[in-house]
Amino acid sequence: MNKMQSKILNMDFQKAAKRFVLLSLIIVVLGGILTGFMFRTQIGEVIAYHQTYENSRENGMQKDIEENARYDGENREDRGREHDYEESNFLESGLFTKPTVGAHIVFFTYAALCALIALVYWLLVMAWLYQAASKAAMNRTLWTILGLFFNLAAVIAFLIVRSLQTICPSCCAYQKAGAFCRACGVPLQIKCAGCGVLVEGKDNYCSHCGNRIPHDNTDKTK
Ligand SMILES: [Zn+2]
Ligand SMILES: [Zn+2]
Structure with missing residues (x-):
């Protein structure tokens, strides 16, 4: 624990932040391109489906308006619900090619890496608060805990509190x-x-x- 403590206290955050931003950008961009490539068939299908869906909905709406003139209010509500149902389930409708196992692996690896980036970012902010509070002889335990829950808001609060002091x-x-x-x-x-x-x-x-x-x-x- 003491080893970690001194490591955080001696950490060069400018250097760490630069490395972190560069590495995250590479991971997010390359991972995004790779995931998009693996799902290229499905993306194309979704876009094509959406276009035809929009077209048919426009036509359908025109029809609805004409038909609604003949139906009473109760029926109109039911028909509206039917349309919502269609839209929310269109991904599971079996209209699209199933993604390959490789595409699944790429997607979950990418999601896990993004989660890891978010976690490292969160921990970096907490470590910075720990170091800054230690250097300023302020309550470092309190500020690190505030960083855990409020992250950037805690950093802003810390800077305000510190600026008010001598x-x-x-x-x-x-x-x-x-x-x-x-x-x-x-x-x-x-x-x-x-x-x-x-x-x-x-x-x-x-x-x-x-x-x-x-x-x-x-x-x-x-
Ligand atoms: Zn002094
Ligand atoms: Zn004087």
Whole structure:
């Protein structure tokens, strides 16, 4: 479990996302073409059937209108239902060539691969939330669970919540505005030497007088 934890924390999501998008595109496009090729006979038949069906329905509707003029309301309803029944069952009507075993295998493999892509996407979003919440010193368990149920909506909520918080200039932990960082103890607010106003620790210049704010921690390392 710890191994997986550090793996997720050190994951390069930009690289992972690029690879994932490329690989999924290849699978979806090639799989779609192959499936379409395997079912080419049936697709052609469905299109041909639909065209004749549309034509006959147009003719039929014309006839219906003429005939309905002679029937009462009750009969008209029954006849309408008959038409719906015809349409919903036209695939099982035996009018089409049965797909080959190979076509079935291709179709189910393609469907399984698409499901796998969706699953990997879902897990990637959860892993990103786990990593981002960890880096921001936010509740990573909560955000990962929210990601499991709400996925992209959880990512948007996470970004909004994070943007409302103060970031520590030293360790990058996100938190409520306060005097010191709760993760590393660095002051989050610094008194401007020029005017005495309290400014945020991450600011480079005072928003009140324009004085440069010295950063002891970061300046020493430079
Ligand atoms: Zn800190
Ligand atoms: Zn100032």
